[in-house]
Amino acid sequence: MSVKQRKLRELEARRGLILTTAKDLFIKNGFGAVTLDDIAAAVEFSKGTIYNHFCSKEEIYAWILLEHLDILLSYLREAARAGRATAEKLGNATKAYVRLYREHREYFKLLFFIDVVSDQDRIPEGLRREIRHRKIACLLELQAILKDGIRSGKIGGGRPAAQVAMVLWGMLNGIIQLAESRQVHENDLDRLIAVGFEIALAGLKNPAS
Amino acid sequence: MSVKQRKLRELEARRGLILTTAKDLFIKNGFGAVTLDDIAAAVEFSKGTIYNHFCSKEEIYAWILLEHLDILLSYLREAARAGRATAEKLGNATKAYVRLYREHREYFKLLFFIDVVSDQDRIPEGLRREIRHRKIACLLELQAILKDGIRSGKIGGGRPAAQVAMVLWGMLNGIIQLAESRQVHENDLDRLIAVGFEIALAGLKNPAS
DNA sequence: AATATTTATGACCAGCAGTCAACAAATAAC
DNA sequence: GTTATTTGTTGACTGCTGGTCATAAATATT
Numbered sequence: 001m002s003v004k005q006r007k008l009r010e011l012e013a014r015r016g017l018i019l020t021t022a023k024d025l026f027i028k029n030g031f032g033a034v035t036l037d038d039i040a041a042a043v044e045f046s047k048g049t050i051y052n053h054f055c056s057k058e059e060i061y062a063w064i065l066l067e068h069l070d071i072l073l074s075y076l077r078e079a080a081r082a083g084r085a086t087a088e089k090l091g092n093a094t095k096a097y098v099r100l101y102r103e104h105r106e107y108f109k110l111l112f113f114i115d116v117v118s119d120q121d122r123i124p125e126g127l128r129r130e131i132r133h134r135k136i137a138c139l140l141e142l143q144a145i146l147k148d149g150i151r152s153g154k155i156g157g158g159r160p161a162a163q164v165a166m167v168l169w170g171m172l173n174g175i176i177q178l179a180e181s182r183q184v185h186e187n188d189l190d191r192l193i194a195v196g197f198e199i200a201l202a203g204l205k206n207p208a209s
Numbered sequence: 210m211s212v213k214q215r216k217l218r219e220l221e222a223r224r225g226l227i228l229t230t231a232k233d234l235f236i237k238n239g240f241g242a243v244t245l246d247d248i249a250a251a252v253e254f255s256k257g258t259i260y261n262h263f264c265s266k267e268e269i270y271a272w273i274l275l276e277h278l279d280i281l282l283s284y285l286r287e288a289a290r291a292g293r294a295t296a297e298k299l300g301n302a303t304k305a306y307v308r309l310y311r312e313h314r315e316y317f318k319l320l321f322f323i324d325v326v327s328d329q330d331r332i333p334e335g336l337r338r339e340i341r342h343r344k345i346a347c348l349l350e351l352q353a354i355l356k357d358g359i360r361s362g363k364i365g366g367g368r369p370a371a372q373v374a375m376v377l378w379g380m381l382n383g384i385i386q387l388a389e390s391r392q393v394h395e396n397d398l399d400r401l402i403a404v405g406f407e408i409a410l411a412g413l414k415n416p417a418s
Numbered sequence: 419a420a421t422a423t424t425t426a427t428g429a430c431c432a433g434c435a436g437t438c439a440a441c442a443a444a445t446a447a448c
Numbered sequence: 449g450t451t452a453t454t455t456g457t458t459g460a461c462t463g464c465t466g467g468t469c470a471t472a473a474a475t476a477t478t
Contacts (some may be wrong), residue, residue: 007444007455032326046458047436057435070258109326115390117318117326119241135392166387167405171257171376174383180376181324183344188372195368196376200423203412216424216475244465255427256467266466 015053018043023064027106030114031061058122062131065114068107069134072100076141086149089170092144094197097172098190107176108180112173138167149204158208171196224262227252234332236315240270240322269333269342273385277316278343285350295358296410299377302351303406305359306381307399317389321382322347341400348374358413 002044021042025034036057079092081167101108114120120128142165147156175196179189230251234243245266257393263269272381292298310317313417323329329337353376358364388398 013454031326036434037433048438048458049456051436052456055436076244087289112321112324112386115386117241117322132392139392163275163401163404164408166393166401167380167384167408168403170383170385170405171380173381173386174381174384174393175376176379177321177324177382177386178379183341183348184323192372192375192379195372196379198417199368199373199376199377200408201412201414202418203365203408206411208407209411245467246465256423257427257469260467261425264467 011053014045014049017065018045018050018053019060019063021061022060023067026064026110027104030106031057031110055124056122058118059124059127061110061118062114062123062127064107065110066131066134068100068104068111069131072097072142073137075100075135076138080141080145085144086152086154088136089145089148090142090201091197093145094172094193098176098193101176108176112180113164129144139169142168146204155204155208159204164204168200171200217264220262223254223258227254227259227262228269228276231269232276235273235319236313239315240266240319248338264329267327268333268336270319270327271323271332271336273316273342275336275343277313277320278340278347281306281348282343282350284309285347289346289350289354289405295354295363298354298357299351299410300406302354303381303402307385307402310385317385320418321386321389348378349376356415363414364413370412372412377409380409385390 004055018039020033022039025038025042036047036050039060040050042097043050050060075096076093078098080089083089083092114123114131139162143161145160146155146164148155150161172193175184176189178184178192179186184192211357228246231243231248234247234251245256245259248269252259259269265273285302288305289298292301323332323340348371350379352370355364355370355373358365359370381402384393384401385398387393387401388395393401
């Protein structure tokens with residue numbers, strides 16, 4: 001009985017080791033530059049063993065992405081809880097997002113990477129759904145803040161909160177991507193985010209025209 | 210004398226053929242799924258000949274990207290010229306962007322792809338600079354509209370036009386990417402863009418707080 | 419016609435993700 | 449304690465791809 005449990009623990013541990021090792025490599029060198037042999041060498045297991053846990057390089061990446069989305073989600077929740085006024089909550093949320101970006105630069109490439117390039121078929125459907133769900137959860141978090149703002153009159157009504165949340169989310173992503181594509185100097189990112197935030201907030205104060 | 214010119218014309222024609230063929234393939238199947246042998250077979254030249262014109266698969270892609278950015282730029286210029294009021298001009302510009310997206314779905318993946326994944330080193334520095342310049346030109350077009358709006362008082366001052374342009378550009382990109390990642394249903398994209406646009410415009414009416 | 423130069427070719431190479439038959443270790447059965 | 453069975457590990461191997469290069473073909477020059 002406990003043998004089985006131990007085995008399961010070991011398996012789980014091995015899995016975790018592969019994931020954290022791969023994450024470090026991906027973050028350091030980028031997804032494309034890391035080979036499975038690199039990962040295998042780093043975890044000191046053979047390539048075959050890795051494929052015993054994951055069915056493709058992309059799946060490994062997807063699990064890492066999921067982890068990061070969980071972190072982002074927790075940041076957002078914290079942000080929503082910490083603030084009082086709606087503006088403050090939204091500000092916290094943006095800051096949380098930018099903080100995650102700063103702390104995990106390379107990961108953001110991966111975040112965009114999945115939508116744009118990765119061969120989606122190489123990622124199991126269930127995992128893909130899980131990732132979608134996390135993104136939706138992040139959006140819902142934003143949405144909750146917005147709805148609260150509408151209720152308390154800080155934010156003008158007439159715009160579906162879901163749509164506004166997506167707009168804000170898109171804006172954040174878009175601006176960060178500008179920075180990532182070196183269209184914007186790293187230093188100006190905060191300034192740019194602040195401007196975007198200020199415009200959006202000003203626009204949201206009044207009801208939809 | 211005219212022999213040389215003919216040769217040059219032929220070379221140019223060959224180049225163009227490779228580019229348009231590759232473009233069709235990329236758009237139909239995506240960058241990753243197209244092999245150089247596919248391209249070679251489609252243009253009915255050997256792979257070696259292709260490498261006589263381009264130094265990497267990425268470079269081919271980059272030239273296509275450049276072409277598309279030129280189209281976008283012309284769309285934006287037209288939009289700015291066509292509108293009267295600032296709001297109308299901005300609206301036209303957004304519509305132009307979304308139109309390009311609708312007409313060249315797959316290309317947008319490529320647009321994001323370059324920033325995120327592509328091994329930049331595989332693209333000659335000069336070409337890379339050219340691409341950067343086109344993007345900046347697009348931003349400048351937006352900026353011009355905004356400055357005009359500030360001058361005529363339709364848009365509140367206090368915000369550097371360059372930054373606002375980047376925010377708008379980022380917002381557009383971000384929202385389109387949401388659609389592309391199937392977070393948003395294709396049908397809702399127009400609605401979402403409209404909401405974003407409305408919020409931004411409302412926010413811009415008043416001077417920076 | 420002979421020679422030089424330019425251009426096209428496709429067999430070839432290296433690197434990679436992913437496979438699998440053989441093997442080793444742990445566990446179960448007797 | 450010995451054998452059978454299950455489970456997990458391995459790394460040589462495959463197939464595919466971007467990219468190269470010696471050779472061949474075409475063209476230009478004399």
